[in-house]
Amino acid sequence: MSSKIILTNKNGKNVTITNLDSNFNDREIKADSIVQHTPDRDGLKNTIGAVGDVILQKDIALQYEWVEPQLEDNGGTIINPNGDGSGSWKAIYDGAVNVKWFGAKGDGVTDDTDAIKKINAFMVSNNGDVVLTSNNKICLTTVGLSFGGVNNVEIYDFKLKIKDGTTNNKDASGIMVHNVSNLSLSNSSFDLNRDNRIYGTNIDSHAFNMRSCWNISVKDCSFINSFQDGMYVNVDYDLGYEAISKNAVFENCTFDNNWRQGVSLIAARDFTFINCSFTNTNAPEDNNHEYAPEAGVDLESNATNILHSIMDISFISCDFSGNNGQGILITSTQTPKNINFFDSTVEFNKWSAIRVSGQNITFRDTKIKAGEIDGLYGLIRLNSTEDMKNIHFYNTTISDYVDGDYSGYYKTLEIKPEAGENYLAPSFTFDGLYCDYNGVSKWYLAQGGCNDLLINDVIIENSNLDTVHYYVSSSTKGVTLSNIKFINSTARAFYIDGSSNIVVDGVKGYDLKEITDNYFIYITNSAPDCIIKNVKTRNINNTDDIQMKGLYIRTNLLELSNCDIRNFTTGIYFYGVDYTLTYFNNNFVDGAKFIPVGIDTTFKTNDDTPQNITVTDGVITKTEDA
Numbered sequence: 001m002s003s004k005i006i007l008t009n010k011n012g013k014n015v016t017i018t019n020l021d022s023n024f025n026d027r028e029i030k031a032d033s034i035v036q037h038t039p040d041r042d043g044l045k046n047t048i049g050a051v052g053d054v055i056l057q058k059d060i061a062l063q064y065e066w067v068e069p070q071l072e073d074n075g076g077t078i079i080n081p082n083g084d085g086s087g088s089w090k091a092i093y094d095g096a097v098n099v100k101w102f103g104a105k106g107d108g109v110t111d112d113t114d115a116i117k118k119i120n121a122f123m124v125s126n127n128g129d130v131v132l133t134s135n136n137k138i139c140l141t142t143v144g145l146s147f148g149g150v151n152n153v154e155i156y157d158f159k160l161k162i163k164d165g166t167t168n169n170k171d172a173s174g175i176m177v178h179n180v181s182n183l184s185l186s187n188s189s190f191d192l193n194r195d196n197r198i199y200g201t202n203i204d205s206h207a208f209n210m211r212s213c214w215n216i217s218v219k220d221c222s223f224i225n226s227f228q229d230g231m232y233v234n235v236d237y238d239l240g241y242e243a244i245s246k247n248a249v250f251e252n253c254t255f256d257n258n259w260r261q262g263v264s265l266i267a268a269r270d271f272t273f274i275n276c277s278f279t280n281t282n283a284p285e286d287n288n289h290e291y292a293p294e295a296g297v298d299l300e301s302n303a304t305n306i307l308h309s310i311m312d313i314s315f316i317s318c319d320f321s322g323n324n325g326q327g328i329l330i331t332s333t334q335t336p337k338n339i340n341f342f343d344s345t346v347e348f349n350k351w352s353a354i355r356v357s358g359q360n361i362t363f364r365d366t367k368i369k370a371g372e373i374d375g376l377y378g379l380i381r382l383n384s385t386e387d388m389k390n391i392h393f394y395n396t397t398i399s400d401y402v403d404g405d406y407s408g409y410y411k412t413l414e415i416k417p418e419a420g421e422n423y424l425a426p427s428f429t430f431d432g433l434y435c436d437y438n439g440v441s442k443w444y445l446a447q448g449g450c451n452d453l454l455i456n457d458v459i460i461e462n463s464n465l466d467t468v469h470y471y472v473s474s475s476t477k478g479v480t481l482s483n484i485k486f487i488n489s490t491a492r493a494f495y496i497d498g499s500s501n502i503v504v505d506g507v508k509g510y511d512l513k514e515i516t517d518n519y520f521i522y523i524t525n526s527a528p529d530c531i532i533k534n535v536k537t538r539n540i541n542n543t544d545d546i547q548m549k550g551l552y553i554r555t556n557l558l559e560l561s562n563c564d565i566r567n568f569t570t571g572i573y574f575y576g577v578d579y580t581l582t583y584f585n586n587n588f589v590d591g592a593k594f595i596p597v598g599i600d601t602t603f604k605t606n607d608d609t610p611q612n613i614t615v616t617d618g619v620i621t622k623t624e625d626a
Contacts (some may be wrong), residue, residue, distance in 0.1 A: 035063065041079070041103065048084045055089065060100045064089035074119040074125065075107045076102035096131040096156070097122070099139055106137025111163060119391070123147035128180070133157045136187075145170045148211075148236070158188040166193075168200035170228045174207040178236045179243075181214040185221050192226040194259065199227055205481040207258065210298065216248035223255050230273050230278070232268040241307040252484030255296075259283040262296045262323065271310045271550035277319040278327075294325035296349070299358070301334040310336040321369075322345040335387040339368065343594035347400075356391055357383040363393045369400040370410075370443070378414025382428060395432035401440045409467060415448035428453045437463035437489070444491070445469040455481040463489035472496040472527070490514050497524040498511075504530070509537040512548070519552040520568070531559040540567035549573060550588075561585055562590045 031200040037056040038044050046059050049066030058061050064079065068087040071081040076093040091101065102122070104115035114143035116139060124132055128150030136144060138159040139621030147153070147159065156173075162172050169178075174190025177183060190207045207223035208231040210216070221232040235243050236398055244267045251274045255262035262278030265271065278296035297320060301310045329345040332334050336358035342516070346353040347369035354363070355378075370379055379398065382391055398412060407539040412435060415428065431454065437443055446455070460469060469491055472479055482505040489512055496502050509520055520537065523530055523561075532551065539549055551563075563586045565571040 048081045064094045096133045099134045108138035112139040116141045120146050129151045142166045144173040146176040152182045154184040156186045158310040161191040162193045164196040167206050168196040170204045173209045176209040178211040183216050185218045187220045189222040194225045194227050201368045206232040208411040213245045219251045221587045226258040227262040229264045230258040231263045233268045261298045264298045267308050274316045279322050281323040295329040296320035296323045296327045299330040299336045309334045312338045314340045317343045319345045323349045326352045326355045328354045352381045353379050355381040360390045361479050366396045367444045368398045378411040380413045382415045392429040398435045401438045403440045403442045409507050410443045430455045435463050456482045458484040465491040467490040468495040470494045487556045495522050496527045499527045500529050502530040504532045506534045511539045513541040527555050533561040535563040
């Protein structure tokens, strides 16, 4: 049997206790305090307390105590009763602040804008030192979280979505922070709901807008469906150019389906992204608003002040795929420096997989799928600028090539100056590159102009290209092409023109077929001071109609050595040049002939004794031991 008792506390307020034990009359009750309760916020505001009173607001499961004198009502942790100016109800809590305390329903249907505005004001008035959550309930709102000038903020299990029909504006960001140190975000999502909203003109509406913040940790979060960027990082200009955001780690984060960029880093240092995805950046094809370049990641320090920079950025095991522009874009006024990518996946981006300009930029273990490319862009495009140097790719794999609709050819690698410039940037390295061309006919390996380029340990397989694979041009100087294999492919391996100091070392051709213009390596008379060594060919598929040739030389070759050229109808052809070269240990066998014009019959074509050979107008005029 249950019973009921009504107690009266010292302030004359009645408290009802129900469901008591049937033996209650034989027991004594002692209590230091008795907690009142009210069903909701209206009930709390209609209750006037006295010092020592405690009341429970049942719908949010939060206790308040009465304090005097009266404090400023913030709509959540401090509530002032109606018609009384003597005191306030102050929340009793230790730990996270819940947005429901400020009036949010968190049902994904009710407009929680007023509650989010109150939270933003609370953050600033409290100077940070806040732990905030929505307990994974979705706050539907016309404004995002926004605060600045505070320290020590933790936000977890927080879900925010911008309301249908909201016009795009700065306040409609997901989370906007400036001048904040020690910010932690975890297991949270910020959905700007772009497909169900009205496009405005303000370009600062990002899912995550960060300016001049320090010591940032973001884990298991998503920033999606923005009219602009998934995340935008810049300085707070009121603090000066030197107030660059620093020391941020993002882990297991998603930046997806944003219009302009997945992530824009305008001014940032010491940022690390681990296992993050930057995908599906796109805008409607018929949209006339600003949204380019639609990259997965854009590192773009575009201010003129030298303090405004991007340095020491790392991406580890990240995905840059399905973007309308580049997967990875690095180009800016202030040169980005010390940028590292490890174990990246870059698939099916529309303009280029990777476009780079900067210093000390390294890609390791990059996996690229080519997809359909709309125009004549390099799959990997290096744009030379005055300060650009030390760009390195190690262990790159490219697959899933397809022929697009463009009438010309696509470049796997393109090195060229920015428009209107003549810079030849030094120190490019491609070491470890595998390309499976999947039998397509419109892609070629590379075209470029630069200084100090190393392309090493490359495999080109299954190409049906009917032009040249590597075109060295544009006054290139100092290029080494080494350990490159062409397997079951067509087209010339190299066309070297307008360049100097070129080394071709360790190039191999296996099962080659129908080489365009019939030459495996072609060097023009405007490419002086070249060295060719350790070239090897096997199983060349000559036919009655196609009589393929190995080397075509029209320049002052410095050295030809250790070449084993087989199966071509002509192994090497000298033509119309005046030079002296060092020649030794070359074999032209199995039908591969050595044919300089007017060949000297004393020339030792298969001798390992080094010889100095003088060729005049294609005629060997002198041979002697070197």
